[in-house]
Structures are given as structure tokens and as C-alpha cells.
Amino acid sequence: MSIRPATVVDPGPDQTTLKGLCKPSPFLEIEGLHAGYGRTEILHGLNLFVGKGQSLCIIGPNGAGKSTVLHSIFGFTRITQGRIEKDGNNITTLSPNQKLQRAGVAYILQDNSVFAEMTVEENLLMGAYLLKGKHRVRDAVERVLEKYPRLAERHHQKAGALSGGERRLLEISRALIMEPEVLLVDEPTIGLEPRFIDQVFEILGELQHKEGKTIIMVEQNAKKGLEFADIGYVLVSGKLAMADAASDLLQSTEVGRLFLGG
Ligand SMILES: Nc1ncnc2c1ncn2[C@@H]1O[C@H](COP(=O)(O)OP(=O)(O)O)[C@@H](O)[C@H]1O
Numbered sequence: 537m538s539i540r541p542a543t544v545v546d547p548g549p550d551q552t553t554l555k556g557l558c559k560p561s562p563f564l565e566i567e568g569l570h571a572g573y574g575r576t577e578i579l580h581g582l583n584l585f586v587g588k589g590q591s592l593c594i595i596g597p598n599g600a601g602k603s604t605v606l607h608s609i610f611g612f613t614r615i616t617q618g619r620i621e622k623d624g625n626n627i628t629t630l631s632p633n634q635k636l637q638r639a640g641v642a643y644i645l646q647d648n649s650v651f652a653e654m655t656v657e658e659n660l661l662m663g664a665y666l667l668k669g670k671h672r673v674r675d676a677v678e679r680v681l682e683k684y685p686r687l688a689e690r691h692h693q694k695a696g697a698l699s700g701g702e703r704r705l706l707e708i709s710r711a712l713i714m715e716p717e718v719l720l721v722d723e724p725t726i727g728l729e730p731r732f733i734d735q736v737f738e739i740l741g742e743l744q745h746k747e748g749k750t751i752i753m754v755e756q757n758a759k760k761g762l763e764f765a766d767i768g769y770v771l772v773s774g775k776l777a778m779a780d781a782a783s784d785l786l787q788s789t790e791v792g793r794l795f796l797g798g
């Protein structure tokens with residue numbers, strides 16, 4: 537890929553450019569992040585900015601570190617340098633539980649993560665493990681079931697009996713139990729039959745536009761991801777190679793050639 541050598545010398549988009557893509561202003565901010573697993577550094581000085589109620593999609597080759605960006609925001613990586621802020625608060629070193637409980641950040645797993653042998657309702661209860669008090673748990677589960685009648689109709693059925701699209705919906709719903717403001721979504725359409733893909737984007741679009749959730753997403757289907765999001769980032773070898781309004785990135789010949797098969 538010809539983009540690789542170029543990025544070694546190219547410092548990538550600067551912070552002013554990145555902040556300029558945020559409307560109205562940056563809400564979740566990552567500055568100069570160095571992070572990885574054990575001794576291996578995967579992200580080398582990453583900057584990322586997204587406004588409240590905006591969506592940002594990260595695309596890039598396999599192994600570029602896209603999932604690691606989401607892992608880092610949620611607290612799954614070793615961060616050696618840099619800062620993550622939400623709404624002006626430093627959340628860099630909070631644990632995943634603290635992210636969910638205090639910082640309003642939720643992570644939706646990439647893989648098929650529903651418990652197939654448990655009912656829909658029991659799966660939702662798993663999302664409420666940090667809530668104290670039976671009533672709060674009950675209210676949270678009911679609130680989510682009210683939102684999605686398709687799940688409510690099946691709340692006593694085993695999750696393994698759901699369609700691929702419904703399982704995805706259950707995974708998203710489980711993350712909504714804690715009423716997060718920021719949703720981290722890793723490859724929401726992976727493994728889904730085409731007819732469910734648009735449904736998943738519809739659900740995420742509603743969460744963004746009707747409920748004001750801020751969404752940071754990784755999507756291997758670059759076209760779908762960029763069509764959905766407000767902001768698009770291209771990550772290559774743990775560094776930002778390109779960033780723009782997602783609709784402009786879709787028009788870029790370089791992105792087209794490398795990621796859109798055009
Ligand atoms: N839990 C982990 N422990 C160690 N290395 C990991 C772990 N997860 C990912 N990696 C490594 O980090 C690099 C980036 O992976 P990842 O963020 O999953 O890339 P992407 O999502 O862009 O495909 C890869 O080299 C991968 O092998």
C-alpha cells in the first residue's frame with residue numbers, strides 16, 4: 537500500500553484541523569495518545585476530537601489499531617502518554633467500570649457477545665450489573681425494552697434464538713442500560729447479513745439524532761461507515777493518516793482507491 541511510506545514523513549492532520557471538524561465544539565478529546573498492550577505500543581501519538589451528538593467513523597487497514605483506539609477510550613489498554621477528556625473532565629485513567637458508571641461511556645463489543653443460553657431480559661440484566669438496587673435495575677431494563685418493542689416481545693426467549701440483526705440490537709441495548717452519552721461501537725455490521733446492516737445503522741442513527749448520543753465507530757465497511765458518520769478518520773499503523781468530514785472523505789480518490797474498492 538503506497539500510503540504507508542508517505543505516512544512515515546507526513547505528520548498527519550493537525551489538531552486545529554481536527555477540532556474544526558467538531559460541531560459545536562470538541563466533547564470527547566484525545567490528545568497525543570500513546571497506548572498499547574504490555575510493552576507493545578500500538579497508537580503513536582493519536583489525536584481525536586468529536587463534538588457532542590456527533591458521530592465519528594475510523595477506517596483503515598486490518599491491524600492499524602482501530603479497535604485499540606476504542607479499547608483505549610474505554611480503559612482496556614496501557615496508556616503511556618497523552619490525555620483523554622470528556623466534557624472537559626480528564627478520564628484517561630478511569631477503569632472500564634468507572635467509565636460506565638461515572639463517565640457515561642459505553643463500549644459495544646465487536647464480536648457476537650450475547651449470552652445465547654440466557655433470555656433477552658437476562659442479557660439486559662447483565663448490562664445492569666453496576667446499578668445498585670432492584671428498582672433501578674428493573675427501571676433500566678424496562679426503559680430499554682420500551683424503546684425496542686422487537687426485544688420486548690421476546691424478552692423471555694433465549695438470545696440464541698434471535699436473528700443476527702436482533703442480537704446486534706440486544707448488544708446495543710445492553711450498552712444503553714447505563715444511559716451512556718458516548719457509545720464506542722466496534723464493527724457493528726460484521727458478520728451480519730446485508731438486510732440487517734441498514735437496520736443497525738438506523739438504530740445507531742436514531743441514538744445519535746434523537747437522543748443526542750456521541751458515537752465513535754470502527755467500521756470495516758468503509759463506505760457504509762462514512763455514509764453514516766459526520767467525521768471520518770483514516771488510521772494507518774497507529775497514526776492518523778487522514779481526517780475530514782466523512783462525506784468529503786468518501787469523495788477522496790485516495791480513500792476510494794484504498795478502502796472503497798474504486
Ligand atoms: N489484547 C491484545 N494484546 C496484544 N496485542 C493486541 C491485542 N489486541 C490487538 N493487539 C495488536 O494490536 C494491533 C492493532 O490491533 P487492532 O487495534 O485490533 O487493529 P484493527 O482494529 O485496526 O484491525 C495488532 O497488531 C494486534 O495484533
Ligand SMILES: [Mg+2]
Binds near residue numbers: 603
Ligand atoms: Mg478491529
